[in-house]
Amino acid sequence: PERLGQVPVSGRPHVTIGITGALGVGKSTFIGRLARHLRQRGRRIAVIAVDPTSPVTGGSVLGDRLRIMPSEPDAGLFIRSLASSGEAGGLAPHVAEVGRLLAAAGYDITLIETVGAGQSDTAIRKVADAVLLILMPASGDAIQFAKAGVYEIATGFVVNKSDLPGADTTVRSLRDALEDERPIWQVSALRDEGFEPLCAWLEQQLAGARTA
Helix, strand or coil: CCCHHHCCCCCCECEEEEEECECCCCHHHHHHHHHHHHHHCCCCEEEEEEECCCCCCCCCCCCHHHHHCCCCCCCCEEEEEEECCCCHHHCCCCHHHHHHHHHHCCCCEEEEECCCECCCCCHHHHCCCEEEEEECCCCCHHHHHHHHCHHHHCCEEEECCCCCCCHHHHHHHHHHHCCCCCCEEECECCCCECHHHHHHHHHHHHHCCCEC
């Protein structure tokens, strides 16, 4: 970390987007689809997937990367799994420093997937320019996240698995629970639907970003 000041800057705008949400909402599949859509727009994308560490063995499967990897090699897509190593807040040690290195390497957007503990994944706001909270229809997460304060760190909300019944109801309930006009998107990572409005929003974030 002490040598980061020696890393040359890329001179390109860069944004770091945190992806958080409870286990089972489909974060990894969602990130894989989102990364592909952003690559189709010509953006260089880096993904940091934080995997949980076993409290018993201290090991980590690092399996999220397998769900994110594209079917064909892509030089413009970098994916790295990091073990949480017991770090609080859903992140891994030195994840902020890794993000800075990726920005310096010329990636346009870095996507950081938290460990998936849900209500405790709040540390991401300190290292990301924006945070997307992933939900799914009829999951009950709306009330739980509101109680835990995770809503406060979210820049926007994504209702994944919107091909399932109850997606529209979840969006309405979420909008009623919010006291502002933060964006809400409905997507289906399984069917690869609904990503274009979200990608357009991310392009706006990149347009207003500082150079790395």
